[in-house]
Structures are given as C-alpha cells and as structure tokens.
Amino acid sequence: MTFVELKAVSLTYRLGKETTLALADGTMAVDKGEFVAVVGPSGCGKSTIMKLVTGLLQATSGEVVVAGQRVTRPIKGVGMAFQNPTLMPWRRTIDNVLLPMEIVEPHKRRFRRHRAEYVARAMALLETVGLADFADKYPWQLSGGMQQRSNLCRALIHEPELLMLDEPFGALDAFTREELWGVMQALWLEKRFTGVLVTHDLREAVYLADTVHVMSRRPGRIVMVKQVDLPRPRTLASTFEPAFVDIVHELRDRIHHEHAA
Amino acid sequence: MSGHGRDAVRIAMPWLAMALFLLVWELVCVVFDLPEIVLPRPTRVFEVFFQRLDILIAFCWDTLWTTVLGFLIAIVGGVVLGVLIGASPLIYSGLYPLLIAFNAVPKVAIVPILMIWVGVGALPAVITAFVISFFPIVVNVATGLATIEPEMIDVLNSLGASRFEILRKVGLPRAMPYLFASLKVAITLAFIGSVISETVGGNRGIGFLMLSAGARNDAATTFAGLFAIAIMGVAMYAICALVESRMTRWAFRGQLVS
Numbered sequence: 001m002t003f004v005e006l007k008a009v010s011l012t013y014r015l016g017k018e019t020t021l022a023l024a025d026g027t028m029a030v031d032k033g034e035f036v037a038v039v040g041p042s043g044c045g046k047s048t049i050m051k052l053v054t055g056l057l058q059a060t061s062g063e064v065v066v067a068g069q070r071v072t073r074p075i076k077g078v079g080m081a082f083q084n085p086t087l088m089p090w091r092r093t094i095d096n097v098l099l100p101m102e103i104v105e106p107h108k109r110r111f112r113r114h115r116a117e118y119v120a121r122a123m124a125l126l127e128t129v130g131l132a133d134f135a136d137k138y139p140w141q142l143s144g145g146m147q148q149r150s151n152l153c154r155a156l157i158h159e160p161e162l163l164m165l166d167e168p169f170g171a172l173d174a175f176t177r178e179e180l181w182g183v184m185q186a187l188w189l190e191k192r193f194t195g196v197l198v199t200h201d202l203r204e205a206v207y208l209a210d211t212v213h214v215m216s217r218r219p220g221r222i223v224m225v226k227q228v229d230l231p232r233p234r235t236l237a238s239t240f241e242p243a244f245v246d247i248v249h250e251l252r253d254r255i256h257h258e259h260a261a
Numbered sequence: 262m263s264g265h266g267r268d269a270v271r272i273a274m275p276w277l278a279m280a281l282f283l284l285v286w287e288l289v290c291v292v293f294d295l296p297e298i299v300l301p302r303p304t305r306v307f308e309v310f311f312q313r314l315d316i317l318i319a320f321c322w323d324t325l326w327t328t329v330l331g332f333l334i335a336i337v338g339g340v341v342l343g344v345l346i347g348a349s350p351l352i353y354s355g356l357y358p359l360l361i362a363f364n365a366v367p368k369v370a371i372v373p374i375l376m377i378w379v380g381v382g383a384l385p386a387v388i389t390a391f392v393i394s395f396f397p398i399v400v401n402v403a404t405g406l407a408t409i410e411p412e413m414i415d416v417l418n419s420l421g422a423s424r425f426e427i428l429r430k431v432g433l434p435r436a437m438p439y440l441f442a443s444l445k446v447a448i449t450l451a452f453i454g455s456v457i458s459e460t461v462g463g464n465r466g467i468g469f470l471m472l473s474a475g476a477r478n479d480a481a482t483t484f485a486g487l488f489a490i491a492i493m494g495v496a497m498y499a500i501c502a503l504v505e506s507r508m509t510r511w512a513f514r515g516q517l518v519s
Binding site: 051054056074075076077078079080082084086088089090099100102103104105138140154158164 | 410412413415416417418419420421422426430431434435437509511512
C-alpha cells in the first residue's frame with residue numbers, strides 16, 4: 001500500500017527576482033512500512049523532497065500525497081531528524097525526548113496527569129539506544145553521537161507513521177555513524193514505521209533502505225530506483241559482502257554519470 | 262601558584278584596582294594641592310559620606326525605589342513588546358523604526374515635558390527610569406526570539422505545534438538568556454534615568470541632593486552622592502547578574518561542565 005506519493009512534483013525557490021528550480025520532476029512512491037533512501041549529488045534537492053513530503057514547503061506544481069491526503073500544509077505528527085540535532089539546551093535529555101508528547105494529540109491532553117507513564121516510555125526508548133544513564137544530562141553534556149541518538153528518540157517517541165531523516169548521521173565520525181546505522185535499523189525492525197532517509201552516504205543508504213532512489217543534479221529528478229533485497233538485520237560485516245558492494249557500486253556509477261554529464 | 266591562590270587573587274583584583282584608583286586620586290589631590298571645591302580627596306569624600314550617612318540613605322532610598330519601580334515596569338513592558346516584535350515580522354517592521362527613533366531622543370529632553378504633565382516628585386523619575394531602560398530589554402528579547410534555528414521550528418511544525426506553542430516551548434526559553442543579559446544593562450540605565458530626572462527638575466532623591474550640594478559649593482557632599490549612586494548601581498547589577506546565572510544555567514554551560 002502506498003503511503004507517500006510524489007506525482008511530478010516541482011519546486012521553484014524565489015529569492016528576490018532570482019528563481020531557482022530546485023526540483024524538476026519528483027515522482028516516487030513509498031509503501032507503508034517501507035524504508036526508503038534518497039541519494040544524489042550535493043545540492044540536488046534531496047532536502048527539498050523532505051520538506052515537500054512534510055508540507056513545510058508547498059510544491060510549485062504536481063502533487064504530494066501522504067496517507068491518502070493531499071499535502072497542502074505542514075502535516076501533523078511526523079517524526080523529523082536533521083543533521084543538526086536541534087535539541088533544546090535548556091531541557092534535560094529526557095525532557096527533550098518527551099517534547100512531542102507535549103504537542104501531539106492525544107498525548108498532549110494526557111501528558112500532565114500520566115507523566116510517569118510517558119517518562120517510562122521515554123526511558124525505554126532511551127534504553128534501546130543505550131542512553132538510559134544520560135536521561136538527566138543536558139544535551140551539551142552529551143557527545144555528538146549521543147545527541148543524535150536522543151534526537152532519534154525524540155523523532156520516534158510519539159510513534160509516528162512517517163519518519164523523515166535528513167542526513168542525520170552526516171556530522172558524526174565514521175565509527176559513530178556506522179554504530180548508529182545499527183541503532184536505526186533495530187528501531188525500524190521493532191516499530192516498522194515508514195522511513196525516508198536523505199543522505200549522500202551510499203553505504204548508509206544500502207545498509208538501511210529497502211529501496212534507494214537516486215536523484216540527478218539540480219534541478220533534481222529521480223533517475224534510478226534500486227531495490228535492496230539483502231536479508232535483515234544487516235550488519236557491518238554484510239557491508240563487505242559482494243552483494244552489498246555491488247549495489248553500492250551500481251549506485252555510485254549512476255551518480256558519477258550525473259556528475260560527468 | 263596554586264589554583265586556590267589564583268582564585269583568591271582573581272577575587273581580590275577588582276578591590277585592588279579600586280584601591281589603586283583611589284590612591285592615585287588622593288595623591289593627585291595632595292601633590293597638585295587641588296582645592297576641595299575642584300576635586301575633593303577620596304578620604305574627605307568618605308569622611309563626609311559617613312558624617313551624612315543618614316541623609317544620604319534617606320535620599321538614596323527615594324532614588325532606589327523610583328529606579329527599581331521604573332525598571333520593573335520596563336521589564337514587563339519590554340518583555341511584552343519584545344515578544345510581539347520578535348514573534349511577528351509585521352509588528353517588527355511597523356514598530357522597530359519607531360522604537361529606534363524613540364531611543365534616539367535624549368532622555369534629558371523629555372524630563373521637562375514630564376514635569377509639565379505630572380509635576381515634580383517621584384513620578385517623573387519613575388517614568389524616566391522606565392523610558393531609558395525599556396529599549397535594551399525590547400531589543401534583546403526580540404533578538405532572542407528572532408534567532409531561533411529554523412530546523413527547530415521545522416521540528417515543531419512537523420509535530421503540528423501552533424505558533425503559540427512554538428513561542429512557549431522554544432521562543433520564550435531561548436529568549437531568557439537574552440532577557441537577563443539585557444537586565445544588567447537596563448538596571449544601570451534606569452539609575453541614569455532617575456538621577457537625570459532628579460537633577461533636571463526634582464525635589465527629592467540623590468540627584469537633587471548632589472545638585473543642591475553643588476549649588477552650595479559643597480563638592481565633598483556631591484562626590485559622596487556620586488559614590489552612593491555607584492554603590493547602588495553595582496549592587497543592583499550584582500543582583501541582576503545573580504538572577505541571570507540562576508535562571509539560565511544552561512546558557513553558561515562552559516562554566517558548569519568544568
């Protein structure tokens with residue numbers, strides 16, 4: 001069942017008199033419970049797709065449909081995580097994770113009276129990403145990887161049907177990044193939300209996604225859709241297996257082709 | 262030097278600097294044999310300060326409460342206007358130029374107008390203190406709100422937060438360090454405001470005391486008044502700084518982690 005659908009979507013940014021065509025023809029479909037990655041050369045409009053799907057930006061032409069509804073304004077209750085963890089420095093980690101509960105219905109209504117229950121839920125989530133001992137620390141007392149873990153917890157605490165990830169591991173060192181792939185995969189295998197990951201790391205895309213969409217240079221178009229039929233759970237060892245490496249090479253060739261064009 | 266010893270020196274430094282300043286002042290007066298009416302020696306100023314302590318305290322009290330009252334009104338008004346300006350680009354574009362123009366007017370110039378409207382007494386001092394300390398609070402609160410990271414707003418929008426919720430969850434907490442930073446500036450400005458008002462046309466407060474002492478060629482008392490204002494200013498500044506560090510601990514993360 002298709003959960004997210006982009007039909008011939010284009011987007012033109014206007015800054016003063018200058019107009020930039022950021023996305024020429026975005027057409028893609030994401031099934032419910034599917035994990036999709038969008039890769040492409042930098043500046044190709046990957047992040048634009050994120051903002052279009054969540055309704056933070058409105059398409060200039062074409063149509064974005066999420067859960068059967070046409071998106072015309074910011075859709076509610078989506079989980080989002082960016083490269084910048086955007087945690088609030090005045091809140092402890094646990095309170096940062098609980099933020100969506102204070103905003104998203106029906107939790108918002110119940111939050112004050114059932115706080116203990118929500119705290120337990122947040123603690124369980126922090127436990128799964130290995131942050132249970134850091135719940136009472138402020139974000140600036142955590143390392144970059146820990147901040148990004150709490151960011152993922154915050155994006156998932158309200159169990160959104162759709163999780164949008166915009167290069168969430170981009171600013172981390174290689175070891176932390178690969179560790180967080182495992183964390184991300186475990187969360188997805190447990191909760192089976194629909195996930196859209198924007199990244200320029202091809203190994204990351206293949207590790208996490210069921211389907212990888214490759215975008216062209218700006219103005220962006222989807223030029224290739226690649227199914228990743230590798231068994232789960234994938235491990236770091238599987239990233240060195242021929243089947244995995246072949247897919248990465250295939251994607252890389254397609255993107256090089258874009259750069260050369 | 263041990264860490265402990267360095268700390269002690271750090272704490273002693275401002276007092277040493279002040280002692281040195283007063284010492285140089287005293288020496289200049291003695292060496293150049295300056296008459297008291299031109300520049301009284303600090304020792305003489307302190308002598309008068311303690312001789313007339315009761316009068317000074319009475320006049321200081323007048324100045325202090327008018328200043329603090331004006332300052333408190335400025336906080337309330339400044340926060341409200343700052344939030345409006347910071348949260349709404351429309352209000353910003355409408356009011357900001359007006360505020361700049363308003364702030365450019367020398368506050369000394371409005372005291373005579375205030376006297377026409379409300380007469381002499383405490384009220385002009387309160388209003389002047391308010392008017393002069395209002396501006397930095399508005400600007401800082403508005404800046405705090407206007408510089409929220411766009412991603413933070415995206416996250417809240419995608420959760421379905423209303424504008425009011427974004428303001429309450431992100432805007433206000435984020436503006437707090439800006440507000441408290443502005444209070445340190447605003448309280449000293451408020452003192453300037455109320456003393457200006459007392460000096461231009463008042464019948465009360467430390468500014469009036471200094472003015473009338475000056476008229477009697479009593480330079481020592483004028484300087485004693487000056488010292489009193491400085492002491493009050495530093496004390497109120499210290500209170501604001503203390504409140505700041507208590508209320509927005511997260512903004513001073515560097516000092517906390519160590």
